Amino acid sequence: AQKVTQAQTEISVVEKEDVTLDCVYETRDTTYYLFWYKQPPSGELVFLIRRNSFDEQNEISGRYSWNFQKSTSSFNFTITASQVVDSAVYFCALSGTGRRALTFGSGTRLQVQP
Amino acid sequence: DTGVSQNPRHKITKRGQNVTFRCDPISEHNRLYWYRQTLGQGPEFLTYFQNEAQLEKSRLLSDRFSAERPKGSFSTLEIQRTEQGDSAMYLCASSFLTSGGETQYFGPGTRLLVL
Numbered sequence: 001a002q003k004v005t006q007a008q009t010e011i012s013v014v015e016k017e018d019v020t021l022d023c024v025y026e027t028r029d030t031t032y033y034l035f036w037y038k039q040p041p042s043g044e045l046v047f048l049i050r051r052n053s054f055d056e057q058n059e060i061s062g063r064y065s066w067n068f069q070k071s072t073s074s075f076n077f078t079i080t081a082s083q084v085v086d087s088a089v090y091f092c093a094l095s096g097t098g099r100r101a102l103t104f105g106s107g108t109r110l111q112v113q114p
Numbered sequence: 115d116t117g118v119s120q121n122p123r124h125k126i127t128k129r130g131q132n133v134t135f136r137c138d139p140i141s142e143h144n145r146l147y148w149y150r151q152t153l154g155q156g157p158e159f160l161t162y163f164q165n166e167a168q169l170e171k172s173r174l175l176s177d178r179f180s181a182e183r184p185k186g187s188f189s190t191l192e193i194q195r196t197e198q199g200d201s202a203m204y205l206c207a208s209s210f211l212t213s214g215g216e217t218q219y220f221g222p223g224t225r226l227l228v229l
Binding site for chain 1: 145147149154155156157158159162170172203205207211214215216217218219220221222223225
């Protein structure tokens with residue numbers, strides 16, 4: 001069975017602070033894929049990143065960076081110099097070769113105060 | 115580039131009525147997924163298609179739910195004899211499966227309220 005845990009239900013920061021969203025996963029697949037999606041108040045899920053299990057390189061995209069550690073089954077997401085527009089619910093998700101459908105965590109609501 | 119579209123965006127119905135939602139995937143995407151999201155939770159998988167074949171159905175998909183994807187293009191999700199517990203956001207996603215994996219892109223969702 002696959003499972004994704006996002007222990008942080010809600011985080012509130014002040015603009016320009018750095019913030020890290022945690023994601024821990026469980027899977028029996030040897031090949032799997034990890035994702036982060038953003039869900040702004042409008043409700044549409046926006047794809048941010050996909051990471052394959054065989055690629056442990058960390059990734060940076062502008063103010064966003066992702067830290068994938070297989071040893072701790074974690075795929076954490078850091079926003080540097082947060083902005084009000086980053087306010088949203090962020091979901092971590094997992095799929096595998098055995099099950100292509102996404103298994104989502106319960107999400108972390110990020111509030112960035114001006 | 116046109117994204118995934120869903121219609122209607124909102125639906126209010128009375129308990130016991132039937133409802134149907136439509137999803138139009140990104141062109142040339144061979145996979146289409148349906149998820150359900152309730153307030154404060156992450157989306158939960160319902161079913162998916164590869165082209166016109168329905169390959170997997172979740173236990174969440176009771177016999178009141180049916181989904182189709184005729185000719186491997188758009189898809190419909192029908193709920194018969196709606197119950198108040200069916201109130202949720204219904205999300206559609208599409209993807210193109212390659213040897214390197216797939217990324218699902220989501221539509222805006224259909225928000226269902228059953229009175």
